[in-house]
Amino acid sequence: MSGGGKWGRRLVIAVPNIWLILFFMVPFLVVLKISLSEPRIAIPPYAPLWDWVNGALEFNINFDNYAYMWEDSLYINAYLSSLKIAAISTLLALFIGYPMAYYIARSPEPRRSILLLLVVLPFWTSFLLRVYAWIGILKTKGVLNEALLWLGIIDEPLIIMQTNVAVYIGIVYTYLPFLILPLYANLVKLDDTLLEASYDLGASRISSFFRITLPLSMPGIIAGSMLVFIPVIGEYVIPALLGGLNISKTATGRWLRRWRW
Amino acid sequence: MRLRFTPVMALLGFIFLYGPIASLVIYSFNESKLVTVWGGWSLKWYGELFANQQIMDAAWLSLRIAAISASAAVVLGTMMAMVLVRFGRVRGKGLMSGMITGPLVMPDVIIGLSLLLLFVSMQGLIGWPSGRGFTTILIAHITFGMAFVAVVVQSRLSDMDDSIEEAALDLGASPLRVFFDITLPMITPALISGWLLAFTLSLDDLVISSFVSGPGASTLPMVIFSKVRLGVSPDINALASLIVLVVSIGIITAAILMRKKP
Amino acid sequence: MSEHILAAEAKPWRDEMAKPFVRIRGISKFFGDLAAVDDVSLDIYRGELFCLLGGSGCGKSTLLRILAGFETPSAGSIEIDGQDMTGVGANLRPTNMMFQSYALFPHMSVEKNIAYGLLREGVSKSEAMSRTADMLSLVKLDGFARRKPHQLSGGQKQRVALARSLIKQPKLLLLDEPLGALDKKLREETQFELIRIQEDLGVTFIVVTHDQEEAMTLSTRIGVMDAGRIVQVGEPRQIYETPNSKFVADFIGSVNIFDGEVDVAAPDMMRVNTAEGAILCEPLAGLKARQKLHIAVRPERIQLSRAPLELANSMPGMVEEVAYLGNLSIYRVRLEGGQCLKVSAANGLHEENPITWDEPVFVGWSSTASLVLIA
Numbered sequence: 001m002s003g004g005g006k007w008g009r010r011l012v013i014a015v016p017n018i019w020l021i022l023f024f025m026v027p028f029l030v031v032l033k034i035s036l037s038e039p040r041i042a043i044p045p046y047a048p049l050w051d052w053v054n055g056a057l058e059f060n061i062n063f064d065n066y067a068y069m070w071e072d073s074l075y076i077n078a079y080l081s082s083l084k085i086a087a088i089s090t091l092l093a094l095f096i097g098y099p100m101a102y103y104i105a106r107s108p109e110p111r112r113s114i115l116l117l118l119v120v121l122p123f124w125t126s127f128l129l130r131v132y133a134w135i136g137i138l139k140t141k142g143v144l145n146e147a148l149l150w151l152g153i154i155d156e157p158l159i160i161m162q163t164n165v166a167v168y169i170g171i172v173y174t175y176l177p178f179l180i181l182p183l184y185a186n187l188v189k190l191d192d193t194l195l196e197a198s199y200d201l202g203a204s205r206i207s208s209f210f211r212i213t214l215p216l217s218m219p220g221i222i223a224g225s226m227l228v229f230i231p232v233i234g235e236y237v238i239p240a241l242l243g244g245l246n247i248s249k250t251a252t253g254r255w256l257r258r259w260r261w
Numbered sequence: 262m263r264l265r266f267t268p269v270m271a272l273l274g275f276i277f278l279y280g281p282i283a284s285l286v287i288y289s290f291n292e293s294k295l296v297t298v299w300g301g302w303s304l305k306w307y308g309e310l311f312a313n314q315q316i317m318d319a320a321w322l323s324l325r326i327a328a329i330s331a332s333a334a335v336v337l338g339t340m341m342a343m344v345l346v347r348f349g350r351v352r353g354k355g356l357m358s359g360m361i362t363g364p365l366v367m368p369d370v371i372i373g374l375s376l377l378l379l380f381v382s383m384q385g386l387i388g389w390p391s392g393r394g395f396t397t398i399l400i401a402h403i404t405f406g407m408a409f410v411a412v413v414v415q416s417r418l419s420d421m422d423d424s425i426e427e428a429a430l431d432l433g434a435s436p437l438r439v440f441f442d443i444t445l446p447m448i449t450p451a452l453i454s455g456w457l458l459a460f461t462l463s464l465d466d467l468v469i470s471s472f473v474s475g476p477g478a479s480t481l482p483m484v485i486f487s488k489v490r491l492g493v494s495p496d497i498n499a500l501a502s503l504i505v506l507v508v509s510i511g512i513i514t515a516a517i518l519m520r521k522k523p
Numbered sequence: 524m525s526e527h528i529l530a531a532e533a534k535p536w537r538d539e540m541a542k543p544f545v546r547i548r549g550i551s552k553f554f555g556d557l558a559a560v561d562d563v564s565l566d567i568y569r570g571e572l573f574c575l576l577g578g579s580g581c582g583k584s585t586l587l588r589i590l591a592g593f594e595t596p597s598a599g600s601i602e603i604d605g606q607d608m609t610g611v612g613a614n615l616r617p618t619n620m621m622f623q624s625y626a627l628f629p630h631m632s633v634e635k636n637i638a639y640g641l642l643r644e645g646v647s648k649s650e651a652m653s654r655t656a657d658m659l660s661l662v663k664l665d666g667f668a669r670r671k672p673h674q675l676s677g678g679q680k681q682r683v684a685l686a687r688s689l690i691k692q693p694k695l696l697l698l699d700e701p702l703g704a705l706d707k708k709l710r711e712e713t714q715f716e717l718i719r720i721q722e723d724l725g726v727t728f729i730v731v732t733h734d735q736e737e738a739m740t741l742s743t744r745i746g747v748m749d750a751g752r753i754v755q756v757g758e759p760r761q762i763y764e765t766p767n768s769k770f771v772a773d774f775i776g777s778v779n780i781f782d783g784e785v786d787v788a789a790p791d792m793m794r795v796n797t798a799e800g801a802i803l804c805e806p807l808a809g810l811k812a813r814q815k816l817h818i819a820v821r822p823e824r825i826q827l828s829r830a831p832l833e834l835a836n837s838m839p840g841m842v843e844e845v846a847y848l849g850n851l852s853i854y855r856v857r858l859e860g861g862q863c864l865k866v867s868a869a870n871g872l873h874e875e876n877p878i879t880w881d882e883p884v885f886v887g888w889s890s891t892a893s894l895v896l897i898a
Binding site: 008009012013015016017019020021023024025026027028030031034096097099100102103104106113115117118119120121122123124125126127128129130132133134135136137141143173176230231233234236237240241 | 266267268270271273274275277278279280281282284285288295337338340341343344348351357360361363364366367368369370371372374375376378379382400401403404407411436437457461464465467468482485486489490492497498500501504505508509511512513516
């Protein structure tokens with residue numbers, strides 16, 4: 001580019017980067033610093049990481065916080081529980097989302113665009129309110145129980161709220177679009193002639209699916225699963241609303257408690 | 262007619278997606294306060310919603326924060342995307358692209374907590390920000406909003422044939438002129454969707470806002486969360502129905518506009 | 524406008540005293556360790572239609588982008604019309620470029636696309652519009668002014684791109700694969716259109732192409748590139764008839780190549796030993812016995828006959844394949860040493876008993892048809 005724009009160019013580089021350093025990098029380093037400091041009952045509730053003592057810089061690095069995390073079985077259990085919830089929810093979402101993504105990808109236009117819009121639309125409405133909707137459905141005197149009782153399928157209401165089942169339902173419901181979109185993007189690129197070639201060579205629909213479609217859609221499956229699995233590990237709101245008391249079991253819940261001084 | 266597996270599963274999936282939303286909307290018109298008892302059609306919860314000053318204040322605050330933070334995020338995020346995609350060799354590019362994706366992968370709790378600690382230390386050191394509230398929430402939302410905008414704009418820019426911008430440069434336009442004449446009109450759809458994304462995420466954020474807000478500045482999700490923890494309340498149903506209505510109208514208009522203009 | 528001399532007729536490159544219009548001196552461009560352009564020096568004269576010809580990745584497009592100012596060379600300098608271009612931005616150079624993808628501004632009408640360059644120059648709107656109208660009629664697109672690029676066919680887009688790059692009357696127009704995206708028939712028509720416009724306006728053109736036929740049709744001179752270097756520069760006829768290397772002979776047109784070494788190098792004749800026996804060719808100064816070299820023979824210079832031929836070179840062989848192409852036929856003849864020769868021969872009308880598959884034949888060519896290639 002020409003020399004005249006040199007200062008403009010520097011300005012464009014500087015502005016967003018200064019913002020990110022100030023409000024993303026620095027805070028992160030602050031957390032790192034505190035995690036390495038000795039806790040104190042004071043304000044601030046930690047000892048300084050370094051200090052000038054008799055003219056010499058003295059470091060006071062403390063790994064106790066990390067050691068504590070590994071020693072306290074409650075912490076480890078909380079982490080394992082978070083991972084388990086994330087893994088099971090991802091699998092459930094995959095089971096529900098794959099057929100949907102597949103169906104949308106195989107649909108002719110304009111139906112395809114409309115269905116895709118329907119998948120995206122809930123994402124733009126409030127996440128909190130969509131989780132809230134499940135409370136009305138799942139609670140003991142909620143829509144689901146009343147309907148099942150009325151139909152005579154059950155004799156007494158099911159207890160779903162404040163169990164892991166409710167948490168799974170909430171998570172799968174909220175994160176389903178994140179799984180469907182990358183999977184759809186992958187499946188829609190799948191060349192129809194590959195399937196035709198497979199039928200032509202004598203494979204049935206089911207075996208063509210497992211031998212052609214499924215392996216080729218692996219990148220989409222992985223991308224979608226990651227988009228569900230990673231944020232779910234840190235999920236706090238859904239267990240808090242639907243899991244009730246079980247909240248303390250998740251890593252984030254534990255963590256929050258420890259940091260509220 | 263034989264029932265096929267995929268369409269049936271897809272239908273069940275869509276029922277799963279829309280069932281809860283439908284139940285929210287239906288019960289928002291319920292005369293009775295009890296969820297399970299149908300007391301006939303009524304608009305009374307909408308009336309109560311608008312009479313609830315706490316919710317109205319929180320909604321107004323959230324909308325202001327969302328609109329301002331989304332606009333700032335579009336400016337900063339677009340600058341970042343331009344630097345990463347169009348500026349050729351820049352020192353520290355790896356660090357920059359790491360920094361911009363950071364807020365996307367970092368759990369909300371950590372972003373919220375680390376910003377809270379920063380604001381507390383800054384207040385101790387330089388006296389700013391004095392207390393937490395509107396400004397601190399705004400800063401937090403701009404930070405994660407710009408990351409989402411940068412991703413959207415980045416992918417649009419890298420799909421775009423860069424010889425179009427080179428052609429304008431070749432015809433004598435200055436780099437700044439090229440940006441406003443050529444690049445900006447061509448990435449407008451990405452800017453709009455980036456803005457909407459940042460706006461929605463800001464409007465929806467509970468965890469980060471809870472950390473960085475102070476007394477007297479409660480956003481809509483914070484108010485809803487505290488109400489919902491106490492149980493189902495029908496005026497929240499009314500609020501949810503209104504949001505669904507606005508979003509649906511918005512998305513459908515956008516879809517129709519997109520179809521008309523290729 | 525009429526005073527400009529056609530470089531195609533004046534051939535200024537033959538005159539050692541002529542002043543070049545574009546001087547490229549020792550230009551290199553490295554991407555990491557890879558040299559995309561490797562020490563290229565080239566003189567191009569006013570009014571030329573110069574083609575840079577080479578396969579993909581040979582560095583021809585990078586050289587063009589360096590001329591336009593989009594890439595900064597790692598070494599070397601460029602002078603256009605006596606002005607040093609070092610440090611001059613693409614927006615300030617007296618060059619314009621026509622892009623391979625055409626790069627039309629999708630949100631602007633045809634008219635606005637073409638006028639864009641003039642308006643950036645500060646030309647008044649009314650003048651810009653009247654010059655745009657002239658340009659539209661030059662490229663035969665009157666009536667398309669208000670269309671958007673996506674409403675145009677490939678050929679029309681190509682002409683809008685050409686008009687846009689010519690409107691500022693650049694001293695030098697750079698064209699990157701200008702006909703690459705057109706289908707074969709349209710490409711042939713447009714080649715002559717391009718020459719007409721170039722001769723009308725007298726602008727110097729530098730064209731990048733990978734298509735040797737296109738280069739032969741269009742250019743006053745061709746620069747053949749390989750692996751970042753210019754291998755040969757010359758008029759189309761020179762390049763075809765006296766290629767300076769195996770690469771050029773092979774790249775331009777079709778050729779049969781024999782590997783061999785010099786047996787006898789007499790002042791009036793040279794004999795080269797190959798796997799197919801001795802081949803006679805014209806002597807080349809400075810060659811000694813046992814020197815390894817290649818002999819190239821063009822398929823159309825080889826004669827085919829059922830009886831031995833009265834030519835400097837004559838060899839027996841067997842016809843393996845015949846491809847009938849209408850005006851001519853291509854024969855593949857297997858020689859006794861195992862090499863396969865490609866021979867093309869014009870087809871006569873109602874030819875009786877033409878040579879066909881599995882026939883023993885003789886192939887022959889004169890000593891002047893054997894091109895001696897050292898590299």
